[in-house]
Structure formats: structure tokens, C-alpha cells
Amino acid sequence: VDEVRITNRKSAAITGSARKIKDNAADWHNMMLRWDRLNEDGFMAAASIVNMRRSCSERSAAAQQFFIASTLFLTTAPCVKTSCVTSFLVSRQAAVVTKMDRLMTSQRGVEDLEAFQFGAEGRKTPLFHSWSTREFGEISQVLLDSFRRELLLKQTILQEVAHTVTSDLCMVFLSGWLHQPFIPTQSRLRLEALLLETGHRPL
Amino acid sequence: MSTLAVATLHQALRKSFATLESNQKVWKSVLAECSPLMVSLGNLAEQSRALSNVQISNTPLRVFPDLEERLRFKLLEATDIVLGKLNEKMSSLQSARDAISNQVAAILHLYEQNTHSLDLLAVTERSTTTPSVADMLEWLQDAERHYRQQYPFLSSVLDVYVIFWYFFPLTLVFRFLRRKTLLQTLRADDLSLLESAPQRWNSLESPSAEDHITDTLCKVSFFVESQ
Numbered sequence: 176v177d178e179v180r181i182t183n184r185k186s187a188a189i190t191g192s193a194r195k196i197k198d199n200a201a202d203w204h205n206m207m208l209r210w211d212r213l214n215e216d217g218f219m220a221a222a223s224i225v226n227m228r229r230s231c232s233e234r235s236a237a238a239q240q241f242f243i244a245s246t247l248f249l250t251t252a253p254c255v256k257t258s259c260v261t262s263f264l265v266s267r268q269a270a271v272v273t274k275m276d277r278l279m280t281s282q283r284g285v286e287d288l289e290a291f292q293f294g295a296e297g298r299k300t301p302l303f304h305s306w307s308t309r310e311f312g313e314i315s316q317v318l319l320d321s322f323r324r325e326l327l328l329k330q331t332i333l334q335e336v337a338h339t340v341t342s343d344l345c346m347v348f349l350s351g352w353l354h355q356p357f358i359p360t361q362s363r364l365r366l367e368a369l370l371l372e373t374g375h376r377p378l
Numbered sequence: 379m380s381t382l383a384v385a386t387l388h389q390a391l392r393k394s395f396a397t398l399e400s401n402q403k404v405w406k407s408v409l410a411e412c413s414p415l416m417v418s419l420g421n422l423a424e425q426s427r428a429l430s431n432v433q434i435s436n437t438p439l440r441v442f443p444d445l446e447e448r449l450r451f452k453l454l455e456a457t458d459i460v461l462g463k464l465n466e467k468m469s470s471l472q473s474a475r476d477a478i479s480n481q482v483a484a485i486l487h488l489y490e491q492n493t494h495s496l497d498l499l500a501v502t503e504r505s506t507t508t509p510s511v512a513d514m515l516e517w518l519q520d521a522e523r524h525y526r527q528q529y530p531f532l533s534s535v536l537d538v539y540v541i542f543w544y545f546f547p548l549t550l551v552f553r554f555l556r557r558k559t560l561l562q563t564l565r566a567d568d569l570s571l572l573e574s575a576p577q578r579w580n581s582l583e584s585p586s587a588e589d590h591i592t593d594t595l596c597k598v599s600f601f602v603e604s605q
Contacts, residue, residue, distance in 0.1 A: 324442075327441075327442075328439075328442060328445070331438055331439060331441065331442075332439075334438070335437075335438045341432075342428075343427075343428040343431040343432050344428075344432050344437055346424065346425055346428035346429075347425075347428050347429055347432050347434075347437075347439070347449070349425075350425040350428065350429065350449060350453070351439075351445065351449055354449060354452035354453060354456065355452070356445055356448035356449040356451075356452050357442075357448060360452075360455060
């Protein structure tokens with residue numbers, strides 16, 4: 176019972192910079208999960224664009240041969256619809272990155288406040304276990320940069336995927352979408368480190 | 379003398395067939411789990427080939443100069459994970475094979491120990507429910523041989539894959555060094571080799587031999603159940 180009360184009191188006692196950083200860490204976690212879900216859905220949509228595009232080009236070749244305009248329309252219509260879905264998903268991913276950007280701004284705010292409170296050398300005792308306040312910012316910056324670049328990649332692929340005919344390039348688009356080359360595998364570890372340090376995960 | 383030896387052999391045969399049956403189940407289920415993994419290996423090889431065929435600087439992706447390197451790394455990483463899983467499966471197959479081999483070796487040893495007290499009649503005598511000792515020993519040996527031969531075939535597919543996959547980045551380095559002629563032939567070969575790994579894997583699985591073992595187990599089912 177004592178232990179529970181202590182931990183309760185401890186978490187309730189977190190205010191100011193520590194509270195802000197801890198909440199930001201939780202938000203990072205949620206944002207990254209949301210990103211992954213959107214990415215999976217986006218991949219499915221992009222893959223179906225590529226597949227449709229492939230069968231479209233076969234069928235429209237046939238349609239043009241026989242001057243059947245309606246067939247041409249019918250074959251391109253689902254393509255357009257899926258493109259819309261994909262671009263919606265990418266815009267959601269862009270929204271996630273915007274929120275990550277906001278987390279970064281708030282982190283910078285915390286750092287500025289600390290600089291004002293404690294001067295150049297920073298606070299004497301760490302906010303949580305061992306990290307200095309600046310380290311939270313560094314991790315956030317690394318994560319933000321990787322997601323920004325990945326978003327740019329997604330946006331580029333989105334613009335091109337429906338207009339690409341070479342199957343190898345389509346394959347590279349899809350494989351880039353799925354494997355997220357700009358989000359290194361260590362990102363997950365960085366996030367876990369952040370969650371451990373801020374006490375979201377038990378040590 | 380002879381009846382005692384036959385009874386001992388029968389007891390051991392029952393145990394052997396039980397081992398064979400349980401390990402056949404393990405073998406089948408592990409093989410079934412391998413198929414999707416082999417398919418993902420083939421997919422990854424296909425993605426890798428597409429990446430090699432595309433000159434990124436000539437595509438809209440040219441704004442990402444490090445894309446190829448990063449994507450290749452991610453593909454390698456993904457392959458590593460799949461290969462790790464396949465390795466685990468291979469060791470399950472290996473232990474199933476070893477369990478069968480050990481059991482069959484033990485029963486043959488027992489038979490050899492008792493040969494002096496077994497005459498031809500005792501070894502070949504059979505009834506409607508009990509096949510002869512000679513037949514059953516033969517079936518066990520057939521089954522054992524099947525698994526013993528099957529395992530290295532399967533693992534060789536993986537070995538070839540691993541070798542080519544890990545040397546593939548090296549061939550890219552060589553290509554970079556402009557030693558084109560030799561390596562271009564090598565490149566086309568190894569990539570098709572990688573992509574065809576799942577098909578070769580499937581072709582190595584021999585359902586008819588597997589069915590044969592199932593048949594054997596049916597033939598001895600009355601015998602195994604009778605105590």
C-alpha cells in the first residue's frame with residue numbers, strides 16, 4: 176500500500192518541465208504508433224494503385240484499340256478513387272509530423288526556460304533518472320528529422336506512383352513505402368529509451 | 379526364446395512408430411510454417427533486384443541521394459529477420475529427424491542383438507492386424523532414410539540463399555569497381571537464384587514420400603494400438 180501511495184505521490188508531484196517532458200514522451204509514442212498504422216494502410220492503397228495501374232494499362236490498350244471510351248473510363252475510375260485514399264492517408268501522416276514538430280517546439284521551450292532558470296550549465300539534478308534536459312531535445316530532433324524525410328519520400332512516391340509504367344520503379348516505390356528507409360530501426364530503441372527515462376516504462 | 383524376442387521387438391516397434399508419427403506431425407507443421415517465410419524471402423529478393431535495376435538518379439526519387447543505400451540496408455535487415463526465423467525452423471526439422479534416426483538405430487540394434495533367437499518364421503510371420511517384423515523394420519528404415527535425405531536438401535536451399543544474399547552487396551561493390559563482364563553474369567544468376575528459392579524449396583518437399591509414411595502409419599495402426 177505504501178509503495179502505491181509513494182508512486183502516486185511521485186507522479187502527482189511531477190510538475191513544470193518534468194511534467195511537460197513526460198507528456199511529450201507519451202505523445203511521441205502515440206504519434207509513432209499512429210504513423211505506423213497510417214503507413215500500413217497507405218502501403219495497401221499504394222500497392223493496389225500499382226496493381227490497378229498494371230491491369231489498367233493492359234485493358235486501356237485493348238480499349239483504345241476498339242475505341243471504347245466508356246471502358247477507358249471504367250478502368251481509370253477505381254484508380255482515381257484509390258489515389259484519393261492514398262493522398263488522404265499521406266495527408267494524415269503529414270498531420271502527424273506537424274504534431275511532432277509542435278512537440279519539438281514545446282521541448283525547445285522547456286530548454287529555453289531551463290537556460291533562463293539555471294544559466295548556461297543547466298540544472299544540477301536531472302529531471303528523471305540520468306538524462307540532462309538537452310538530451311530529450313536531441314532525441315526528439317533526431318526522430319523529427321527522420322519522420323520529416325520519410326514524409327517527403329511518401330509525398331514524392333504519391334505524386335509519381337500512379338504515373339509510373341516501369342514495373343521495377345513501381346517495386347522500388349512500394350518497397351520504399353513499406354520499409355521506410357529514412358526511419359532507422361534504432362528509432363524504436365530511441366523511443367523506448369525516452370519512455371524508460373521518463374518513467375512510462377518500469378525500469 | 380523366439381516368442382520372447384518377438385514380444386520385445388514388438389514393444390520397441392510400437393514405440394518407434396509412435397515416435398515416427400509424432401515427429402512426422404512436427405515435420406509437416408514446421409514445413410508448413412516455412413512456406414510463407416520462403417515466400418517473403420522471394421519477395422525481398424525481388425525488391426532487391428528491382429532496386430538494382432533502377433537508376434535512382436534518373437527517377438523522381440533523385441532528391442534522395444542516400445535512398446538506395448538506406449533501402450538496401452532495410453531489405454538486408456528484413457531478410458536477416460526472416461532467415462533467423464527459418465534457421466529456428468531448420469533446427470526443429472533437424473531435431474525431428476534426429477529423434478526418428480535415433481529411434482530407428484536403437485530398434486535395429488535391438489534386432490541385431492536378438493538375431494540368434496529369431497528364426498526366419500518369427501521375423502516374417504504376420505497376421506491380419508500385425509505386419510511382420512521384417513516389413514515393419516523395413517518401413518521404419520524407409521521413413522528414416524526419407525527424413526535423413528530430405529533435411530540436407532532443404533537446408534542447402536537456405537545455405538545457397540544465405541551465401542548469395544550476403545555476397546550480393548559485395549558484387550555491387552565489384553560492379554562499382556567496373557569489373558563488369560564477370561559480375562554482370564554473376565548478378566543475373568544469383569538474383570534469379572534468390573528469387574527462385576521458394577519454388578526450389580517447394581519442389582524439394584516430396585508429398586508422395588510423406589504420403590507413403592502416412593500409409594505405413596495406417597498399416598501399423600492396429601498393431602500400435604494393440605497391447
